[in-house]
Amino acid sequence: MIFQPGYIYSLNEHSIKKHFPNLTFESFKYTSEKTDDYNCAAWSIEIEDEWIQFRDPKGMLDVSITTYINYFTNLGFSITNDKNFEEGVKKIAIYKNEQDEFKHVARLMSNGKWTSKIGDWEDIEHDTLEVLADRSYGKPCLIMEKRKD
Amino acid sequence: MKGNIIHKDSYNKKECNTSYKKEGVPSHAYDSFNKEKNIYIAYTDDEISVSYWLIERKSIKREISRIEQQFNELANKWREETGLFSTSFHKINDSYLEVISLGKEVVPFLLRDLQNIGGANWHTALKIITKENPISEQDLNSTKKIKEGWTAWGRKNNLI
Known part of the structure; x- marks a missing residue:
């Protein structure tokens, strides 16, 4: 993708070194x-105008992994062991940290690679789930799938 | 242009601060700090000159610049540290809390920074500092609505 002249990358050498020890420019x-129009949760279900996050009944922000699994389950996703592309099936991969907090979700593409919205920063297409793992995003903990309509 | 005339006997005379000379204060003028009005006043033997007004503006401008500089440094650091996260929960870190600790003086800069990417996340900071909340529950997942809501609030309160 070609950006405007003078565009300043947020996911850059400095931030990659700080947050993503497994990520290289080749991967x-x-x-x-x-953009902050949408976050990773929205991007995983192809929404580009919402910052999807949750609050508990008291209005406090809720980042428990269970809440996110329930959200995607209500959208028709179910847990699977298969992270390979299948025709007619949408797949997402959820990352969590050691405190069982949701940290990130990526979406599988038809070319077998993954697409991720990095918070407020750029979208990227990445070769594997592991390149975003460790340190800031925790680890991918499960795959969910949903038959396309 | 002249500032308000204040009776010179109310102030203690001392040698004029040389920095005021750059503002056009006469070299033979005196200056004094008025605690009540929180301003420096330079005056000559004859009358309070326009320098009084200039000095007041200069000192206030210095104070705002200090807060603005602190905010800018913290906001840049905060973005580097948390811009990759997709939940406001994980964006509230030490840098964010330091911004909140700057208090009410930082509110205009928070409102201005709303327009930048990630700015909607200042919602929590603004709520805590101002003790107000112009954003309805159904709009909390819309960065656009959060920015618009706080901007309107800021204009209504003459902060931007």
């Missing part, structure tokens, strides 16, 4: 400029 490519 991903940028697919959008940075």
